[in-house]
Amino acid sequence: DAGVTQSPTHLIKTRGQQVTLRCSPKSGHDTVSWYQQALGQGPQFIFQYYEEEERQRGNFPDRFSGHQFPNYSSELNVNALLLGDSALYLCASSFDGELNEKLFFGSGTQLSVL
Amino acid sequence: GQQLNQSPQSMFIQEGEDVSMNCTSSSIFNTWLWYKQEPGEGPVLLIALYKAGELTSNGRLTAQFGITRKDSFLNISASIPSDVGIYFCAGQLAGNQFYFGTGTSLTVIP
Numbered sequence: 001d002a003g004v005t006q007s008p009t010h011l012i013k014t015r016g017q018q019v020t021l022r023c024s025p026k027s028g029h030d031t032v033s034w035y036q037q038a039l040g041q042g043p044q045f046i047f048q049y050y051e052e053e054e055r056q057r058g059n060f061p062d063r064f065s066g067h068q069f070p071n072y073s074s075e076l077n078v079n080a081l082l083l084g085d086s087a088l089y090l091c092a093s094s095f096d097g098e099l100n101e102k103l104f105f106g107s108g109t110q111l112s113v114l
Numbered sequence: 115g116q117q118l119n120q121s122p123q124s125m126f127i128q129e130g131e132d133v134s135m136n137c138t139s140s141s142i143f144n145t146w147l148w149y150k151q152e153p154g155e156g157p158v159l160l161i162a163l164y165k166a167g168e169l170t171s172n173g174r175l176t177a178q179f180g181i182t183r184k185d186s187f188l189n190i191s192a193s194i195p196s197d198v199g200i201y202f203c204a205g206q207l208a209g210n211q212f213y214f215g216t217g218t219s220l221t222v223i224p
Contacts, residue, residue: 004156033211042118042202042214043157056211090156100164101145103204103212105156 025093
C-alpha cells in the first residue's frame with residue numbers, strides 16, 4: 001500500500017523564481033491538502049483540493065496556487081519566490097467519504113530560497 | 115486562524131520515565147489527531163480521537179479527547195530512546211481544515 005509520495009525531496013531556488021512541487025496521495029485517498037512548515041513551527045494550512053478544485057484555503061497569498069489531476073495527484077506552485085518561502089512543504093491526503101477523517105503526510109519537500 | 119497551544123514546549127527525560135503533554139485551544143474541535151515528526155520527515159499519525167472524553171491507546175501511547183472539546187492530552191509510558199522527536203497535536207472544526215499546535219520536543223536520555 002503506497003503512502004503519500006512527494007517530489008522533489010529538496011530544492012534550491014533564488015528570489016523571484018517559480019517552483020512546482022508534486023504529490024501523489026495514499027492509495028484510496030481523493031483529497032490532498034498542502035501545508036507549509038517553517039523551522040521550529042507547526043504545519044500551516046495552505047489549501048485543500050478535492051474533485052480537482054480548491055475547496056478550502058488558508059491565509060496564504062495568491063502567489064501560492066495549486067492543481068489536482070483526475071488521478072488525485074496534486075501540484076503546488078509558488079510564484080515570485082521570497083526568502084520567507086523557505087520551508088518544508090508537506091502534502092497530506094485523506095478520503096472525503098470517511099466519517100472520521102485522518103490526515104496522512106508525505107516526507108515533504110525542503111525548499112530553500114536564496 | 116485558530117491557535118493551538120502545546121505544553122510543554124520541550125522535555126528532557128530519562129529512559130523509562132512516563133511523559134505527559136497537552137494541547138489547548140479557545141475553540142471547540144470535533145477531531146483531535148496526534149503526530150510524531152522526526153528530523154527531515156513528515157509527521158506520522160499516532161492516534162486519532164473523535165468523541166469528547168474518548169481515551170485511545172496505541173502501544174505505550176495513550177491520548178484523550180478533553181471533555182470540554184477544547185483540549186487533548188498525550189501520554190507516553192516507559193519512554194525509550196526511539197520516542198525522541200517532536201509531537202504535534204492537530205484539531206479540526208466540523209468539516210474544516212486541521213490546525214496544528216506548536217509542538218512538544220521530546221529528548222530521552224539513555
